[in-house]
Amino acid sequence: MIRIFAKWQDRVILSANDEHHLVNVLRVLPGESLELLIEGQVFFARVISTKPLRIEKLQLINRSHELPFKITLIYPVIKGEKMDWVVQKAAELGVYELIACASERTVVHWDASEKEKKFGRFQRIIQEATLQSKRETLMKMHQYMKLTNAISLAYDSKWVASESHLDTYLPSSIRFIKGQHLSLIVGPEGGLSEAELALALTNGYQPFSLGPSILRSETAVITALSMLRERGF
Numbered sequence: 001m002i003r004i005f006a007k008w009q010d011r012v013i014l015s016a017n018d019e020h021h022l023v024n025v026l027r028v029l030p031g032e033s034l035e036l037l038i039e040g041q042v043f044f045a046r047v048i049s050t051k052p053l054r055i056e057k058l059q060l061i062n063r064s065h066e067l068p069f070k071i072t073l074i075y076p077v078i079k080g081e082k083m084d085w086v087v088q089k090a091a092e093l094g095v096y097e098l099i100a101c102a103s104e105r106t107v108v109h110w111d112a113s114e115k116e117k118k119f120g121r122f123q124r125i126i127q128e129a130t131l132q133s134k135r136e137t138l139m140k141m142h143q144y145m146k147l148t149n150a151i152s153l154a155y156d157s158k159w160v161a162s163e164s165h166l167d168t169y170l171p172s173s174i175r176f177i178k179g180q181h182l183s184l185i186v187g188p189e190g191g192l193s194e195a196e197l198a199l200a201l202t203n204g205y206q207p208f209s210l211g212p213s214i215l216r217s218e219t220a221v222i223t224a225l226s227m228l229r230e231r232g233f
Contacts, residue, residue, distance in 0.1 A: 002026065003035040003042070003131050012036060012045065012055040023050050035061065040136050065134045069232050070096035070181040074150045075221065076103035076188035077110070082218050087122050089218075090139060091129035093225045096181070097140040103147040105190040115144050147185075147196060151203050157182035160200045161224040162207035163191050163214060170208040176232040184228060186221045 004022065007013040014022065022028050028047050034055065036043045042061040048054040073095050077083055090098050102109050110118060119142065126139050157180060162168070176182060185192070185200055192200070201207065210223045 001033060001035055003037060003134065005127065006036040006038050008038050008057065012057055019053055023053055037136065042136055064136060066137055067094040067229065067232060068178040069176045071225065071228060072097045072099060072155065072181065072183045074099045074101060074183055074185045076101045076106045076147055077108055078188050078217055079108055084125055086218050086221050087141065088125050088129045089222055090225065091126045092133040093229060094135065095139050095225065099150050100141070100144045101147040101150050103188055103196060104193040106188050110144060148199060151200050153183070155183040156180045158205040159183065159228065160185040160197065160205040160207050161187070161210050161220055162197060164197060165207040166209045166212060168207055168209050170227050174231050182228070184224055186224050187217065189217050
């Protein structure tokens, strides 16, 4: 079923782009059903007419597709479209917030104008991923800081994917409880420096291995997130 962002002001309101896509690209017909994502809630709805477009909001859908706990991904930025891909997959996998960072081994650094442009594109990617994955909440992404500063932020549980701890696996007994907020650090291409890893451990981060092979940075993100996700179900 089609899911689309909407606003409610005594009637259903869509953006001009979404209305065009619904009517002229998807070619919905009167009587077809939709799901409306309105301020974090999903409603079952029906198309009444297309010219003009009128949509009837029917009932609230109570089922949630969000994780029972929050994950903040702390991630040094990587080159080009690979970063777009990481943002998309993080949103699909239920990440609450992605904090983009500059680290010792990052090869790209954003100035103010680049940050504004990239974050605008990331928001579009996040919106599309949210609809595709049936999430109710948009992943937050608005911070860009030094990794050393991000490491000092407070969370209920802190984890770092580490190539230096190949024999240290995520304990099978670990279970994240509802409402818990955890953080995950995954290094950029080339990994974290020794000093950054040491700082993370000093600040309470627990290292864990992603297995014996060395993964690309973007692959490591998906692997690490998947391992954490399964500890909450």
